[in-house]
Each structure stands twice: as structure tokens, then as C-alpha cells.
Amino acid sequence: MNKEKLKKIFSYNVILTLILIGLIIMFGILIPKGRFFHPSILLGTTTDIVYLGIMAFPMTFIILTSGIDLSVGFLMTSTAMLFSTIYQATGNIFIAMLVALAAGLVFGALNGIIVANTKIPPFIATLGTMSIFQGITWFIGNSHSYASGNILVDIGNGKLFGIIPNQLVILIVVFVIFDILHERSSIGRYLHGIGYNEEAVEFSGVSIKRIKFIIYTLCGLMCALAGLLFLGRSFEINSTTAMNLNIEVITLVVLGGTSTAGGVGSMRGTLIATLIIGVLKKGLSLMGMSGDVYNFILGAVLVASLIAFAYLEKRKKIASRNMAIKNLNDSMDKAEEETPVSAVKS
Numbered sequence: 001m002n003k004e005k006l007k008k009i010f011s012y013n014v015i016l017t018l019i020l021i022g023l024i025i026m027f028g029i030l031i032p033k034g035r036f037f038h039p040s041i042l043l044g045t046t047t048d049i050v051y052l053g054i055m056a057f058p059m060t061f062i063i064l065t066s067g068i069d070l071s072v073g074f075l076m077t078s079t080a081m082l083f084s085t086i087y088q089a090t091g092n093i094f095i096a097m098l099v100a101l102a103a104g105l106v107f108g109a110l111n112g113i114i115v116a117n118t119k120i121p122p123f124i125a126t127l128g129t130m131s132i133f134q135g136i137t138w139f140i141g142n143s144h145s146y147a148s149g150n151i152l153v154d155i156g157n158g159k160l161f162g163i164i165p166n167q168l169v170i171l172i173v174v175f176v177i178f179d180i181l182h183e184r185s186s187i188g189r190y191l192h193g194i195g196y197n198e199e200a201v202e203f204s205g206v207s208i209k210r211i212k213f214i215i216y217t218l219c220g221l222m223c224a225l226a227g228l229l230f231l232g233r234s235f236e237i238n239s240t241t242a243m244n245l246n247i248e249v250i251t252l253v254v255l256g257g258t259s260t261a262g263g264v265g266s267m268r269g270t271l272i273a274t275l276i277i278g279v280l281k282k283g284l285s286l287m288g289m290s291g292d293v294y295n296f297i298l299g300a301v302l303v304a305s306l307i308a309f310a311y312l313e314k315r316k317k318i319a320s321r322n323m324a325i326k327n328l329n330d331s332m333d334k335a336e337e338e339t340p341v342s343a344v345k346s
Helices: 003-009 012-030 032-037 039-048 050-064 072-090 093-117 122-140 151-156 166-184 186-203 208-234 245-255 267-286 291-338 341-345
Strands: none
Touching: 012 032, 012 267, 032 039, 032 267, 039 050, 039 166, 039 267, 050 072, 050 166, 050 186, 050 208, 050 245, 050 267, 072 093, 072 122, 072 208, 072 245, 093 122, 093 208, 151 166, 151 208, 166 186, 166 208, 166 267, 186 208, 245 267, 245 291, 267 291
């Protein structure tokens, strides 16, 4: 079997899937009485990370363009706390949800306007808006708690057919939408093109500013949805909830195979990476390990993924250079062979 066939069989997503299966088997063995294999626990691993996955999908779009959004954590928290404030004031959950989603759109659009229309790097731009959203959470303040009987909590903790968590269903639906946008729409090609060579895409007549505005605005909307899902899962949110959320989301995207240099990545890889982190989080929790252990592993995964991508990018550049040299040499040899003998004598 040649190398090309092996590469197709053992693609990055296949390797991620094998890692996911390996983690499930490992925790199934380590956790007593095979509790981890119980359907309620195994499917329940997703409820801890659905809100992260919802934010990771639009973040994949952003990183594909060589961008970044560091504000996602506080954007999510601020919209969720805004929902809580409106709901407590009006008693109308639907108005509160609309306000939260609208706020997410506005906050995301703010990021999009700055990134698309200025020369400020996305890292700096979203670092600045992160402080704004953090200020909103501190302004609203306090801890917002919910209990069973609240429609948001009941839906968030409910199960389809009594088995499949509602949050997992929502994650899959959102994934399908983003995967279609990525694989079957022109925006997916543009995102990869922008990541590879932004100037070339712009010269082809595509509005780079419009695309960047759309993906950052979409990210804001998904962060607001993630905030609602978080409330439905954890019952409580406060101004410290957002700490490290941006790192978790970026880790999911990078682990899923999206290069921080842009141009390379897939929604399917991000989904599998989300499931891997969900299994890891639930497994460590059932083994009684603290959140510090999870944060340590998460940081190690992020650093290892970045190093691996840097190594792969270097190898690609070397291979590309060697191929270019080979093609040049072949062209020169062919030209010499085709040169008439008479022309050489003269």
C-alpha cells in the first residue's frame, strides 16, 4: 500500500475519531463498574461542552481566515446575563431570549466592523472588545441562578425520547448548518482562499470586508445561543464564568485540525474535537480529578496542536520548494532534449 493511500485512510479526522474511541475505552476501564459505558453517562458527556462547540463552529470560520476572536467568552456571558436581567424584569422568557440574541448580533457586528474596516489585527481588536463585554458583565453583576420548573432549564436538561440529550440534538443541528455552509457554499471556498492569500481573493472581486463582517457577526449570534444553552445546563452564571472560555474554544478549533495560519480546517474536525474534550471533561470529573487537571491537559493539548501544525507547515513548505525545484529541473532537461542539434552547433 503506497503512502497516498495510507494518507487517505488515516486522515486527520480518522485519527481524531480513533483518539475519541480510545479515550472512551480508557475511561470505561478506569472508572469502576463500567459506569462510563452507561448510555446516560456516555451521551451526557456532550452536555458539558455543547456551549463550547456552538462557539467553536463560527470560530473555525474566523480562524480559517487567519483571524481570531478573543472576546467569545465574555460575549457569551454578557448576553446570558442580559437575558437573566430582562427575564427577571419582565417575566417573559421569549422577549428575554430575543434581546439576548439581538445583543449577540450587535456585539458580534461590533467585532466585525472593527476587524473588517481597520488595520487593527483581530487579536488586538477582539482583546479590546473583550474588555468591553467584561465590563458589561461586571455592570450587571451578581449571580443569576435557575432551578427546575424554568422552561430554559427544563429544555436544556431534557432528553429526546428519554435518551438523547436535547443539547446534543441542538449541537448536531448547528453543526449540520455550518458544515453545509463550509462544504457546499461559496463562503467556504472564500474563507479558505482568504486564509491562503487574502489579496488574491480580493483581486478576484470578492468583498473581503463583507465576509469578515458576516463571520464575526455570526460568531456573536452563536455566542448568545451558547449562553442560553449554558444557562439551561448549569443553572447559574456570573461574571467569572467567562474565564478561560476563549482558550477552550480556540483549543477545540485547533485540535480539530484548523491551522492558525489560516486556509486549512474543517467543521467535522471541530465537531470530533468537541466530543473528545467532552469525554475528557466527564471522565476526569467521574475520576474525582479537579478542574486544574483539566485546565492543565487543555493547555497541553493546545500547545501540542500548535507545535504539530508548525511542524507540518514547515514540511509542506519544504516539500513545495523541492517540488518547484524538481519541476524547474525537469523543464530545463526537457528544453535541452528538444533543442535541435543544428541549433546547438550554430
